[in-house]
Amino acid sequence: MGKIDEQLLLELLRLPFRDSGERPRFLRIQRAHVSGVSYLNIGDAGIQLLKDLSETGARVKVRTTLNPGFVELSAAGKRSCDPIVYKKQKEIAECFLKLGVLPTFSCTPHFEGNVPRRGEHLAWAESSAVLYSNSVIGAWTNKESGMGALAAAIMGFTPRTGVHVSEGRKARFQVEYTGEVEDEVVAGALGYLVGKRTGDGISIVKSNGLLKKETTAEYLAALGTSGASPMAIIEGVTPGPRRKTRKSPEKAEMVESEVRELLEEYQTNEPPQAILIGCPHAVFTSERRLLDLAERKPKLPVFVFVSRRRKERLTRAGLTRKLRRRGISVVADACIMWCGLRALGYEAVLTNSVKGAHYLRNHMRIDVGLAPMSELAGGLK
Numbered sequence: 001m002g003k004i005d006e007q008l009l010l011e012l013l014r015l016p017f018r019d020s021g022e023r024p025r026f027l028r029i030q031r032a033h034v035s036g037v038s039y040l041n042i043g044d045a046g047i048q049l050l051k052d053l054s055e056t057g058a059r060v061k062v063r064t065t066l067n068p069g070f071v072e073l074s075a076a077g078k079r080s081c082d083p084i085v086y087k088k089q090k091e092i093a094e095c096f097l098k099l100g101v102l103p104t105f106s107c108t109p110h111f112e113g114n115v116p117r118r119g120e121h122l123a124w125a126e127s128s129a130v131l132y133s134n135s136v137i138g139a140w141t142n143k144e145s146g147m148g149a150l151a152a153a154i155m156g157f158t159p160r161t162g163v164h165v166s167e168g169r170k171a172r173f174q175v176e177y178t179g180e181v182e183d184e185v186v187a188g189a190l191g192y193l194v195g196k197r198t199g200d201g202i203s204i205v206k207s208n209g210l211l212k213k214e215t216t217a218e219y220l221a222a223l224g225t226s227g228a229s230p231m232a233i234i235e236g237v238t239p240g241p242r243r244k245t246r247k248s249p250e251k252a253e254m255v256e257s258e259v260r261e262l263l264e265e266y267q268t269n270e271p272p273q274a275i276l277i278g279c280p281h282a283v284f285t286s287e288r289r290l291l292d293l294a295e296r297k298p299k300l301p302v303f304v305f306v307s308r309r310r311k312e313r314l315t316r317a318g319l320t321r322k323l324r325r326r327g328i329s330v331v332a333d334a335c336i337m338w339c340g341l342r343a344l345g346y347e348a349v350l351t352n353s354v355k356g357a358h359y360l361r362n363h364m365r366i367d368v369g370l371a372p373m374s375e376l377a378g379g380l381k
């Protein structure tokens with residue numbers, strides 16, 4: 001077993017600053033969250049890298065949790081996927097376990113498993129978790145790569161730059177949007193457009209429709225999909241100093257018709273074959289809501305993506321089986337980009353997540369339509 005090369009990890013942490021020539025100092029982190037877990041994304045080369053790293057005997061120094069993968073790592077999961085893919089995903093999980101990473105397999109660590117406190121410094125990968133932690137909880141984290149977050153977790157520190165310093169948390173763009181944000185899909189579409197327009201710049205927006213936790217989360221998740229900023233300020237939600245903008249913020253005007261146009265792009269050409277809920281993982285879809293959905297006997301099979309812990313709770317309460325009988329499957333450990341969709345041969349699906357729709361279409365080549373939960377719950381179209 002070789003020893004971990006700490007100099008190499010330091011270089012990895014400094015990598016984002018290579019071009020600018022900046023030599024940032026480091027600060028201690030309290031928590032980390034690692035992405036780059038799915039076999040779909042990292043492939044065999046990623047497994048080899050993780051194996052090499054885990055065989056050095058290195059261990060994370062802070063509480064570190066894990067994003068979802070491509071497969072549910074259970075007996076049911078084994079049946080729903082290609083056996084080779086299942087084996088590969090298991091190997092990935094074993095490497096992370098060796099490194100001391102907690103097998104939470106969730107993209108919502110900020111709600112369960114690794115909940116940050118306001119003012120804590122983190123090394124968080126997974127853009128939706130980064131945006132929520134900075135913009136709603138008031139924690140401080142840059143948008144790390146999966147390897148960057150893992151290197152920081154092993155070292156226990158990260159570069160003191162970006163949104164780890166107060167000056168880096170001021171908005172460069174003032175978003176002006178007068179339309180209504182009536183549900184989570186509109187919130188996601190608006191976030192997606194803002195992210196596209198503002199790139200890596202922090203924006204500030206004011207909209208009553210974004211004050212509900214569910215719409216806030218969808219707005220931020222979609223903004224992190226099209227943009228590179230680690231933070232987006234929502235007036236009435238984001239904690240912090242009174243002055244949240246730079247001296248003269250640039251205007252980013254959004255009009256309702258742009259949101260409508262984006263939503264019109266997301267309609268399936270063929271009749272949809274399934275409904276997918278839980279990108280980011282379903283935390284707002286309460287047990288009551290799932291049971292309501294079951295009562296309505298949805299016309300299409302429904303898949304709800306949740307953390308491992310949540311599925312265990314639902315199973316203990318006898319709900320997983322009850323929902324399954326009504327055509328609602330609860331999937332743990334996996335991202336919405338889940339191997340089961342391939343195994344089942346789905347070519348067209350519906351979701352209420354703009355982020356999910358973007359990735360399903362662009363990475364899994366699945367035709368996707370968007371509709372809010374209130375419509376999906378009716379079994380739909």
Ligand code: F3S
Nearest residue numbers: 107279280281335336
């Ligand atoms: Fe989570 Fe995958 Fe969506 S990691 S945020 S379910 S794209």
